[in-house]
Amino acid sequence: MPEHELMDFDALYQGKSVQMNDDGPTVEIIPWQLDGPQPLVVELVEAGEFTGPVLEIGCGLGDNALYLAEQGLKVTAVDAAPTAIEQNRAKAAARGADVTFAVADATVLDGVGDGFASALDSALMHCLDADQRRAYLAALHDRCRPGARLHILCFPPAIGxxxxxxxxxxxxxxxxxxxxxxxxxxxxxxxxxxxxTKDQWQTMVPNSEVESDDDGRILLPIWQITAVNS
Structure with missing residues (x-):
């Protein structure tokens, strides 16, 4: 799948160590595994910025999708990593959460349905190359209804x-x-x-200065984007 070219996400979900790019650092943990939703997503939900049905693209560990569903929203969540989708279906069943999890190519979004009123991309789009990104945004446009709101979290150039x-x-x-x-x-x-944690980050990226939250988790700069389907 296109979003796997820069990093073997499926291997990461299988518990393996993965190198970021050919000369990048090796990660031993899943960087976005918070065992709960991304705080910025919670903030958006509490502000009433999602209406159903919701499509999440690049759902990863499924925590955002499960959270959205538990707020009463109808949710379809897709990822290109089969291991993640299999794990997410088990998590949804255990929690009694009604989420449709499916394996899908983000640049095509075949078989995910249409008519979505909201969409969420929590740190997927920066994994796509320029052509893939344009195809992805076009596919999202086709799957979402006019006036639908798209929420994107995308790393800025400094993270590169x-x-x-x-x-x-x-x-x-x-x-x-x-x-x-x-x-x-x-x-x-x-x-x-x-x-x-700060220690893990310094081991992976020595001599870098970053912020952390009250729980000691590293915070990275990210674009928060909201766009309306035209």
Whole structure:
């Protein structure tokens, strides 16, 4: 699948160590494993920014999708990693959560349905190259109803020093590609919560300065984007 080219995500979900890019650091943990939803997603939900049905693309460990469903929203969540989807279905069954989890190529989104009123991309889009990103945003446009709101969390260029980015993620490039099908309402740098502790981060990326939250989890800068389907 396209979003696997920079990093073997399925191997990561199988518990294996994975190298980021050819010369990047090796990760021993899943960086986004919080055992709960991403705080920025919680913030959006509490602000009433999601209406159903919701499509999550690149759902990873499924925690955001499960959280959305437990707030009463109808949710379809897709990822290109079969291991993640299998694990997520088991988690949903154990929690009695009604989420449709499916394996799908983000650049095509075949078989996921359509008519979505909201969509969530929590740190997927920066894994795509320029052509894949344009195809992805077009596929999302087709799957979402007019006026649907798309929420994206996407790493900015500075993160490329230690995390592989598939294409340019500066503001101008993102606005250009989004503008083909989506009207950007919000685009600002926020902080993305990771599973890394300071010690783990310094071992992986020595001599780097980063923030942490009250629980000691490393916070990385990320674009928070909201766009409306035009």
């Amino acid at each position: 020093d230690f995390f592989p980015l598939g294409a340019e993620t500066d503001e101008a490039s993102l606005r250009r590609d989004l503008g083909e099908h989506w009207r950007v309402e919000r685009m600002e740098i926020r902080r993305y919560t990771t599973a890394f």
